[in-house]
Amino acid sequence: MGMFDFLKAKKNTASIAKDRLRIIIAQERSTLGGPDYLPLLRRELLEVIRKYVNVDVDAVKVDLVKEGEHDVLDISVSLPERGMTPS
Structure with missing residues (x-):
């Protein structure tokens, strides 16, 4: 295990969180105009x-x-x- 491997793990976690946030935002946008x-x-x-x-x-x-x-x-x-x- 390299000295900076922990940075890669955070990057993967951050990209996963970013993808999840995009999904949530897309869902919210689709319901904004709805009754x-x-x-x-x-x-x-x-x-x-x-x-x-x-x-x-x-x-x-x-x-x-x-x-x-x-x-x-x-x-x-x-x-x-x-x-x-x-x-």
């Missing part, structure tokens, strides 16, 4: 789905998509494999 009710709608949909199927928190995605003159609510639910029951 305020989308996070609440996502949370409520998750609660209803969990009554029937055991799904992860990230399983429900709710987005507002512009199609021509109309705003379309895009809801995506990732369901687990068959046979899983609600907890």
